[in-house]
Amino acid sequence: MSNQDGRPGNGRSETSRGERLGLGPLRRELPEEVPPLAAAGAAEDAGGDRSAQETAEPELTGRQRLLQGLWPPRFTRAQLVVALLLFGLGFGLAVQVASHSDGDSALRGARQEDLVRILDELDDRTQRLEEEKQGLEKQRQELENSSDRAEEARRQTAEREKQLGILAGTVAAQGPGITMTIEDTKGTVQADMLLDAIQELRAAGAEAIQVNGVRVVASTYLADSGRSVEVDGNKIQAPYRFQVIGKPQDLEPALNIPGGVVQTLEKEQATVTVERSDKIVVDALRAAKRPDYARSSSQ
Amino acid sequence: MIAVLGLVVGVVAGLLVRPEVPAVVEPYLPIAVVAALDAVFGGLRAMLDGIFDDKVFVVSFLSNVVVAALIVFLGDKLGVGAQLSTGVVVVLGIRIFSNAAAIRRHVFRA
Numbered sequence: 001m002s003n004q005d006g007r008p009g010n011g012r013s014e015t016s017r018g019e020r021l022g023l024g025p026l027r028r029e030l031p032e033e034v035p036p037l038a039a040a041g042a043a044e045d046a047g048g049d050r051s052a053q054e055t056a057e058p059e060l061t062g063r064q065r066l067l068q069g070l071w072p073p074r075f076t077r078a079q080l081v082v083a084l085l086l087f088g089l090g091f092g093l094a095v096q097v098a099s100h101s102d103g104d105s106a107l108r109g110a111r112q113e114d115l116v117r118i119l120d121e122l123d124d125r126t127q128r129l130e131e132e133k134q135g136l137e138k139q140r141q142e143l144e145n146s147s148d149r150a151e152e153a154r155r156q157t158a159e160r161e162k163q164l165g166i167l168a169g170t171v172a173a174q175g176p177g178i179t180m181t182i183e184d185t186k187g188t189v190q191a192d193m194l195l196d197a198i199q200e201l202r203a204a205g206a207e208a209i210q211v212n213g214v215r216v217v218a219s220t221y222l223a224d225s226g227r228s229v230e231v232d233g234n235k236i237q238a239p240y241r242f243q244v245i246g247k248p249q250d251l252e253p254a255l256n257i258p259g260g261v262v263q264t265l266e267k268e269q270a271t272v273t274v275e276r277s278d279k280i281v282v283d284a285l286r287a288a289k290r291p292d293y294a295r296s297s298s299q
Numbered sequence: 300m301i302a303v304l305g306l307v308v309g310v311v312a313g314l315l316v317r318p319e320v321p322a323v324v325e326p327y328l329p330i331a332v333v334a335a336l337d338a339v340f341g342g343l344r345a346m347l348d349g350i351f352d353d354k355v356f357v358v359s360f361l362s363n364v365v366v367a368a369l370i371v372f373l374g375d376k377l378g379v380g381a382q383l384s385t386g387v388v389v390v391l392g393i394r395i396f397s398n399a400a401a402i403r404r405h406v407f408r409a
Binding site: 074 | 318
C-alpha cells in the first residue's frame, strides 16, 4: 500500500476512466471489487444513471461523482437495491455491536482454551474464598462464644462483687431480720458485752449488722471509752440499736437462750428488746480498704 | 443518498429493535458484517472510479457475506474456527484498507 501512497503523479486531476483502467499494475494489485469486464461493460451499459452522466461529462473526477451521487437523491433501482443491502449491513452491525457491548463481552470473544483456563481459575478462586469464608466463620463463632463467656463472667463477677460487698460493708443491704435495742441507763454495758452480742448474732447466721449507724464487718473492733463504747473509732452512746439481717427465727432464739446475750445484759440492769421485722435496711457503709500485705493467692 | 439513508436507517433500527441474535447465526454475524463492509468499500471505490454497477455490487456483497460465513462454518467444523476467522478478518481488513486508500486518493487527492 505504501508504494501506492507514495506513487507520485497519478494524474488524478484529469483522470478519465480509460486512463485509470490503463493504470494496469496498480489496479491489479488492488482487490478487484468490480471485474474489469463488468467495468468496461458499464461504459456502454446505459441502464445506470452514472453511465448517462459519464457520457454527458466524461472528465468527471471521483469527488464530483461522489457529490453527484449524494445529491440530489435519485430513486433508481440501483440506489434502492444498494440501500436495501446497506440497511442489512447497518442492521447487522448495530445488532452485533449491541450484543457485544452488553455484559461479558470479554468472554464472548475468548477461545475455548482460554475459557477453560478462566473457568479453572474461577473454580480455584471460589474454593480459596470458600475456605477463607469457613475459617472466618469459625473465627467469628469462637469470638462470639468467647464474648458470651466474657459476658457471663462479667455478670458473675458483678454478682459476686455485690455479695462480697455486703460482707465487706461496701454496699447497702436489706432483707428480713431483727432489731435489737439495748437500753443502758446505768452505764454498765461494756464493749465486751456488745462483742458477745455480735458474736452470737454472727453464730446465728447474721449476714449484715450495723450498730447505731456503724457497719459491723470482719475487721470491726469494739473498745470501751469512758461511759460509751467505741466501734471502729466511732463513739456510740446507749441505747445501742443493732440492725441485723438474717433469719429472724434463728437470730431471736440465739439471743434469748438461757445464759445468752439477753440474760447476761439484763443481769447488768440493761433492758433488751428484740423485734423481728420483714424488712431491715442496713445502709451504713464502709470504704473498701485495700490490704497492704495480704494478696490473693488464687490466680 | 438513498444508500446512505439505508445504512443510517439500518443502524438506527438495529439499535432500537435490539433483537436477540439467534445462536445459530451468532458466530457468523461479525464475519459477515466485516465481509459486507469490504463489499461496501469496494463499491464506494468503484463508484468513485466511475465503474460502479449495482448488479456487481449486489453479487459481490452477497457472495462476500456467504463465503465469509461459509469459511467460519467450515473452520468450526474443522476445529480451527478461531484461526480461520482471524484469517478472514485479516484478509478483509487488508482489502478494506487498500480500498480506503483508493477512496482517499479520490476524495482528498492525496
